[in-house]
Amino acid sequence: MENPQGLVFLVKGSSPEPYEVIFYPLPFSISCDCTAGKNGLPCKHRLAMLAGQDPGIIEGDTSFLPQIAEATKHTNIFDVLDAWENAKKEKSNARKRTDQAFKNYKEDRIDFLLKIKKTDQAAVKSHKALETAIEEEASAEKKVAEIVKAASVVFTRLGR
Numbered sequence: 001m002e003n004p005q006g007l008v009f010l011v012k013g014s015s016p017e018p019y020e021v022i023f024y025p026l027p028f029s030i031s032c033d034c035t036a037g038k039n040g041l042p043c044k045h046r047l048a049m050l051a052g053q054d055p056g057i058i059e060g061d062t063s064f065l066p067q068i069a070e071a072t073k074h075t076n077i078f079d080v081l082d083a084w085e086n087a088k089k090e091k092s093n094a095r096k097r098t099d100q101a102f103k104n105y106k107e108d109r110i111d112f113l114l115k116i117k118k119t120d121q122a123a124v125k126s127h128k129a130l131e132t133a134i135e136e137e138a139s140a141e142k143k144v145a146e147i148v149k150a151a152s153v154v155f156t157r158l159g160r
Contacts (some may be wrong), residue, residue: 007068009060011045018058021045023068028075030068042081050077 006024011032013019019034030050036043048055052069054062072078 007060007064009049009057012056012058013045019045021049021055021060023049023064025071028071042084047081 006022009021009023010018011021013034015034019032019037021030021032021037023030030046031037032043032045034043034045037046045055049065049068050072052065052072054065
């Protein structure tokens with residue numbers, strides 16, 4: 001099927017209705033009305049045609065596929081697509097590293113908080129021990145004072 005603007009192909013895809021792929025020789029471009037194509041992303045329909053392969057053409061002259069592939073050789077489209085794929089992989093890997101770093105951070109944070117809790121528990125225990133020691137010291141001091149007082153009474157009686 002020819003269109004004054006380009007070559008039109010109907011291609012079977014995942015949708016019940018076929019997608020429309022249009023190849024424009026001058027200036028060189030190719031469009032597809034599938035979801036990826038509508039969103040400006042590379043799609044398997046256009047990529048197959050750019051490589052000279054039939055992506056499931058149900059209407060359109062497939063004899064133009066070798067010419068489309070030949071026209072593609074004079075562009076850097078596959079270099080750009082390779083760079084795009086590499087960038088997507090880098091993004092995916094960076095996301096995985098971010099997820100792992102966040103997971104590690106959460107685990108480390110939990111460990112840190114548990115250590116603080118243990119430290120706080122140890123501090124509370126030490127504080128209680130200090131209070132007990134102070135109370136015992138005060139009690140002992142009181143006993144000493146009572147003994148000194150009693151001794152003073154005894155010595156006072158003895159000294160008479």
